[in-house]
C-alpha cells in the first residue's frame with residue numbers, strides 16, 4: 001500500500017511538472033489538446049492516490065496544524081453565534097465550545113471541541129481534550145436546544161477526552177457515559193460531523209446523533225494508532241500498521257456502515273482552503289437538516305436507537321465453529 | 330437435533346474452564362499483603378484474602394453462581410461469536426487470539442448473561458470475564474448486554490451488570506466504540522421503563538466500559554480496592570508526568586469523589602443487592 005502510494009505520488013509530481021512546462025507554450029490547438037489530456041490523467045491519478053493513501057496519511061491530515069478547527073467552521077457556517085459557557089457545576093471548559101447560532105436563518109445549537117493554533121492557545125484549549133465540565137456543558141447546551149426545539153450540530157475534533165487526575169476526580173467516565181445515554185433520547189435532531197480527529201470516547205461523548213458525517217480526511221478511532229501500536233505491538237513505531245488495521249478512515253467506516261456520509265474536502269485537504277471546506281460541508285449539513293426535520297420526533301428517536309442498535313459484527317456460532325473450538329481444546 | 334448438539338458442544342467447551350481451575354497450584358500469593366495462602370481457603374472465602382481482605386478476581390461463571398438464588402440461572406445468547414469485522418492482525422491474528430481465549434476460558438467472548446432470581450426478584454445479570462482479552466468490549470459483549478437490557482425491559486425484570494474490563498476491544502475498532510452508544514441507548518429505555526439497573530464495578534473497570542454502562546446505574550457500587558477510571562493510570566502518568574496520588578482511581582477514591590453509591594465487600598454484595606432490589610421492586614406496579 002505504502003509503496004504503491006509513493007509510486008503514484010511520484011507520477012503525480014512528474015505530471016504536474018509537465019503541465020506546468022506546457023502551460024506557457026500551449027498556444028497551438030495540438031498543445032491545448034495535449035494539455036487537456038494531461039489534466040484528465042492528473043485527475044484520475046489523484047483519485048487513485050486518494051484511494052491508495054495509507055491510513056497514516058489521513059491521520060496526519062486530520063491532525064494537520066493548519067486544519068480548520070471548530071471555530072473556523074462555526075465562523076463560516078453559522079451566523080449570530082453567541083457562545084455559552086460553563087457547566088453550572090464546576091467550571092467552563094475552553095476545550096469544548098458551545099453556542100446558540102443561526103444556520104441559514106434557523107436558530108440552532110452548535111457544539112464542538114476546539115484545538116489551539118499557537119502554543120499559548122493550544123494550552124488554553126488543552127489541545128482539544130475536554131474535561132468532565134466540557135461534556136457537561138455540551139449536554140447543558142443540548143438540553144437548551146431540546147427545550148426550545150432547536151436542532152443540534154456537533155463538530156468533533158479531539159485526540160480524546162483529557163486523561164488527568166482532575167478529570168478522573170470529577171468523573172470523566174461518568175460525564176461521557178451520561179452524555180451517551182441522554183443524547184440517545186434527546187428530543188431534538190442531532191447532526192454529528194467528525195471534522196478532524198475523532199478520538200475514541202472523547203469524540204463519542206458528543207457523537208451520538210441522527211446523521212453521522214465525516215470529512216474526507218478525518219479519522220475516527222477507538223484508540224490512537226500510536227496507543228494501539230504501543231499496546232498490541234509493544235512498539236509505538238508500528239503506528240502505521242495500527243492505523244491501517246484499525247480501519248479509522250472515513251472510507252473504511254462508510255463501507256463498514258458505521259458512518260452515513262463522507263464530506264469531500266478541497267483538493268489536497270481542508271487546511272488549504274477553509275472557505276471551500278466550509279462550503280462543501282454546508283451542502284451536507286443543509287441536506288442532513290432537511291432530512292431529519294421532516295420526521296416526527298418519535299420516529300426520529302426510534303431511528304436513532306436502531307442506528308446504533310444495529311452496529312456490531314457477530315453471528316450465531318454454527319456447529320462447525322463450535323466443533324473447531326472443542327477440537328482445538 | 331442441531332440445537333441439542335450445539336448445547337453439548339458448548340458444555341464440552343465449558344469443561345475447559347474447570348480444567349484450568351484444577352491444574353492451578355495448591356497455594357496462592359496475595360497480591361496485597363504478599364501472604365502465601367492455601368488456595369482452598371481463598372476459594373472458600375469467595376476469593377477474598379482471609380488475612381487482609383484483598384479481592385481476587387473471580388470468573389464470570391462463579392460470579393453468576395454467587396449472585397443468583399441457589400446459583401441457578403438460565404444463560405442467554407451463549408452461542409454469539411464475533412465475525413472479526415476488521416480482519417485484524419497485530420503480532421498475531423485476532424482470530425487466533427480469539428481461538429486461544431475460547432479454549433482457555435470455555436467462553437466464546439467476554440461476558441455471560443443469564444436470567445434467574447436474586448432474593449426472589451426476577452433479575453438479569455451480566456458478568457464480564459476478565460480472562461477473555463482483559464474483559465474487553467467488542468461486538469459480542471455489546472450485543473449480549475444490549476439484549477440483556479431489552480430482555481429486562483420486556484420481562485419487567487431487574488438488571489445487574491458486573492463489570493470487569495479494560496475497556497473497548499481495539500481489534501474491533503470503531504465497532505467496539507459504538508457498543509458504548511448502543512448499550513447507553515438501551516439503558517435510556519430501561520430507565521424510561523422505570524426498571525432497576527444496578528452497576529457493580531469490580532477490579533478493574535476502565536475505559537469505554539466505565540464511560541458507558543458501568544457509570545449509568547441507578548446505583549453504582551464497587552468492590553473494595555477496585556481500579557476504576559476512564560483513562561488507565563499509565564496513560565495519565567505519561568500525560569501529566571507526575572506521580573499519581575496514593576489510592577488514585579481505587580473504589581474508595583471514587584466513593585470520596587462522589588462517583589459511587591457504596592463500596593461493598595464481596596461477602597455483603599448479595600444481601601446489599603437484595604435490599605436494593607426490595608427498595609426498587611417491592612409492591613410496585
Ligand SMILES: [Zn+2]
Pocket residue numbers: 359360361362363364378379380381382383
Ligand atoms: Zn492479603
